[in-house]
Amino acid sequence: MSTSLFNPPNPLWHEDLPARAAMAEEEVSVMALQEDVIGVDQDKLDISRASSILRGGFIFIGMAVLLILCWFAPHVFTSIFTPPRSVLVITILTIQNLALAGYSLFLIWLDCRIPRDLPVRFDRRAGKIYVQDFSLSLNPFAHRKLLLKTFDWTDIEAELTKQAGFNGKVYMVRYALVLVVCRPGTTEALERITLRGNDIATQGLQSIWSYVRRYMEQGPSNLPTLHVRERRISLLNSLFFYMPYLAPGEEGRCYRHHMGAVELILAFLMIWFFWIWLPLGLCYYVAMRCAPESSWPEGLD
Numbered sequence: 273m274s275t276s277l278f279n280p281p282n283p284l285w286h287e288d289l290p291a292r293a294a295m296a297e298e299e300v301s302v303m304a305l306q307e308d309v310i311g312v313d314q315d316k317l318d319i320s321r322a323s324s325i326l327r328g329g330f331i332f333i334g335m336a337v338l339l340i341l342c343w344f345a346p347h348v349f350t351s352i353f354t355p356p357r358s359v360l361v362i363t364i365l366t367i368q369n370l371a372l373a374g375y376s377l378f379l380i381w382l383d384c385r386i387p388r389d390l391p392v393r394f395d396r397r398a399g400k401i402y403v404q405d406f407s408l409s410l411n412p413f414a415h416r417k418l419l420l421k422t423f424d425w426t427d428i429e430a431e432l433t434k435q436a437g438f439n440g441k442v443y444m445v446r447y448a449l450v451l452v453v454c455r456p457g458t459t460e461a462l463e464r465i466t467l468r469g470n471d472i473a474t475q476g477l478q479s480i481w482s483y484v485r486r487y488m489e490q491g492p493s494n495l496p497t498l499h500v501r502e503r504r505i506s507l508l509n510s511l512f513f514y515m516p517y518l519a520p521g522e523e524g525r526c527y528r529h530h531m532g533a534v535e536l537i538l539a540f541l542m543i544w545f546f547w548i549w550l551p552l553g554l555c556y557y558v559a560m561r562c563a564p565e566s567s568w569p570e571g572l573d
Contacts, residue, residue: 276431278452278461286434286447286474289481292425292488305483308468309498310389315397317487319480322389324448324469327563328513328555330383334376335555341373378412383555384562387418388505391566392451392467396488399425401451403465404566420569421465425488427454430467430481432474446470449477472538510557514549515542 276285311318348365386406393402403421407414429452436445448469453462471477486495512519516527517539531539542549 277459278429278431278454279459280461282431282433282450282452282461282464284433284435284448286432289430289432289449289478290485292429292485294485305480305496306498308480309483310391312487312492312498314491315395317394317396317484317492319392319394319467319484320389321391321467324466325386325390326470327383327386327559328552328557330379331555331559332552334379334383337372337376341369341376345369375412382408382410383559385416386559386563387566388560388563389566392465393568393572394425394484394488396491401425401428402568402572404568405465418566421463423453423463424456427456428452429454429459432477445472447472447474447477449480472535473532505557505560507557510560511550511553513553513556515539515546515553518543518546 274287276282277288307323308320309317310320348369386408387404390404390406392404395402401423403423405419405421407416407419409416431450431452433448433450434445435448446469448471449467451465451467453465454460455462468477468480483495508521509519509523512524516524517531517535518524519527
């Protein structure tokens with residue numbers, strides 16, 4: 273069985289991708305790139321990570337808990353004011369419900385405060401990559417801030433990870449492209465950065481890594497021409513965020529045109545959960561509308 277070249281290995285490791293310094297000869301899929309490339313010129317390449325951040329889930333959970341609490345509220349008040357009354361029971365019920373309501377509101381707030389995007393910039397001129405990251409924590413009292421990390425391109429390698437499991441209805445498989453920051457001249461992994469995640473196949477992830485390597489070696493002149501993704505939030509596209517194979521318009525047609533056999537099978541299995549995906553898509557729209565826009569600091573280049 274193959275093992276990871278990097279130490280410590282990633283617990284979700286699936287395979288190592290071609291070395292950064294190796295000649296990039298793999299085929300590049302334009303479809304896989306157009307969703308994530310948000311800027312490219314002779315000096316820098318910006319790749320979005322918004323499609324890998326599953327927004328709206330905290331809002332969905334928070335709203336569901338609040339609705340359940342509202343439904344139980346009459347029963348709780350009845351138990352409180354109906355003799356025989358216990359001070360201990362009243363206190364426990366009050367604290368429990370207030371804590372659940374408060375944490376639900378916190379989850380809704382948190383989903384709306386995570387930046388819309390946490391992009392990665394590949395700088396050919398400086399030989400650097402810049403990563404925007406967010407110190408996400410489910411602790412209501414934790415300090416959260418937007419972080420800017422800088423790494424040397426010569427220290428970067430890549431790997432694929434795989435998550436698989438049965439959710440009670442279907443067997444789910446998801447892959448991710450992870451950048452591995454190594455100690456200079458070694459395969460010791462100092463940090464890992466997910467460049468793109470939540471993919472049902474590996475071909476698109478391999479294309480992104482091939483594109484990045486070619487760009488850093490040769491520049492954009494020998495790479496496929498891309499229509500850079502528009503950074504806009506629309507209600508219609510958001511509603512179909514979790515089921516893009518049903519999306520109307522040009523984006524939906526383009527997605528369906530490039531679907532392979534695996535994607536078609538998974539789409540058929542997942543389409544029956546549209547009653548969950550639609551409200552999740554609405555929550556995604558609310559979260560993205562409220563989220564702060566990310567931007568690069570002045571003078572970065």
